[in-house]
Amino acid sequence: MPEWRLTRLRGEFCIAWEDERGQRRRYRLGTADAKEAARRAPARYSELTRPTGQNVAELWQAYTRDMEGRAVVETMRHTWKALEKRFGPMEAEAITIADCRAHVEERRGLRTKRFPKGIGDGTIHTELGHLRMVLLWAKKHKIIENVPAIERPAKPEAKDAYLTRIEVKALIEAAKTPHIALAIRLLIGTGARIEAALQLTWDRVDFARGMIQLRNPFDKARRKGRATVPMNDALKEYLKTAKGEAMTPFVIEWAGEPVKSIKRGLKSAGAAIKRPDVSPHMLRHSAAVWLAEDGHSMWEVSQFLGHNDIKTTTRVYAKFSPTHLRKLADSLSV
Structure with missing residues (x-):
């Protein structure tokens, strides 16, 4: 569900939401037509809530908000759990190849019931790929100037196992x-x-x-x-x-x-x-x-x-x- 809602003010549609402090915000959309207001709202909300900071957590939140409704966003809820602790507080442009390699080694060494031999390179490839995707989006929207190199393990070949x-x-x-x-x-x-x-x-x-x-x-x-x-x-x-x-x-x-x-x-x-x-x-x-x-x-x-x-x-x-x-x-x- 979107984090915003449409309201009316003197016959004109507005977009309303609560900011990170819980304060109610409202912005006029410049139309009294419901369909046009619904069309304008997502992009306007994304623009109004675009992060002023440049750490990865803020950029990730802004990206998923901008891409709301796309299938990849649901997957990114899971990949963020793996990335948040290391990369969340970091300034986007400060990420180094050493940081990426440290993430790879940490994930490979993580033993769980589901992954008794550690997290596979395919999963890690996807995690760091999502990170790079967010940074490219941030540059496109002129939030950051440069996208650092994001080194990923090679994507494994597709498994050939099948059933007769x-x-x-x-x-x-x-x-x-x-x-x-x-x-x-x-x-x-x-x-x-x-x-x-x-x-x-x-x-x-x-x-x-x-x-x-x-x-x-x-x-x-x-x-x-x-x-x-x-x-x-x-x-x-x-x-x-x-x-x-x-x-x-x-x-x-x-x-x-x-x-x-x-x-x-x-x-x-x-x-x-x-x-x-x-x-x-x-x-x-x-x-x-x-x-x-x-x-x-x-x-x-x-x-x-x-x-x-x-x-x-x-x-x-x-x-x-x-x-x-x-x-x-x-x-x-x-």
Whole structure:
């Protein structure tokens, strides 16, 4: 929810908010039209609350406020927890490569239940990437003059592990609750990202046309990989059965409530079939591998997965296609 609200003053719309001291602030938007006021408000609020200081904490807060509604902001709530203690009080332009390296070493050495071997370089790469993104934004808005070098560990190669069709069938049979089994079928049948699958509502499942709209048309945030895809006959029948028993607008539900995570149920099923590495993303990856193995073009696979750039699809999945580089190999016959 925005930190500001629209109010009226003598017929004219204003933007109102409380500052960091709890004092009420109000600013005229120069219009009596509600739609125009709503259009002007976010940018004006961002401008009025732009930080006067230049430490990272202030810049981070200003950036997330300016980018409110975008998917990355939700992720940044988590990355900030890792960055805040070291970088929060620092002046942005004072950050050095030594500071970045110290952050990397500290995170690599942090042992948790979830990360018994320390935080991975992929996660650290993302954390420092978000820091650099905020600093670039600050320079663009002329809050700072220079962006210091932000050194990051190399981004790890994407994991190639995937499930075979036999393994997925076993995984479904090992699922202890119906909603986990349905989620597995949905993720495999659409190649959806887990967030899209858990947020899918029945009004976007078109049984007449046999299509599923993974993107919520009312959600203005930029979401990765949310295409409109056809459903196969088997998935359609399972979804029809689930729709007849549904208690909420959400496709994946349990005990009359929408489901926020399937990690525990999926891990349990994975352990039962001796695939403890199974994850929601592995199901999407497996779906893409199957499409490539069946010889579908990279353009079609890219469209199905909702990739913005076919280069990403080709780089990751072309090697699974039986036709990939086949003509070139045939040219080398002796």
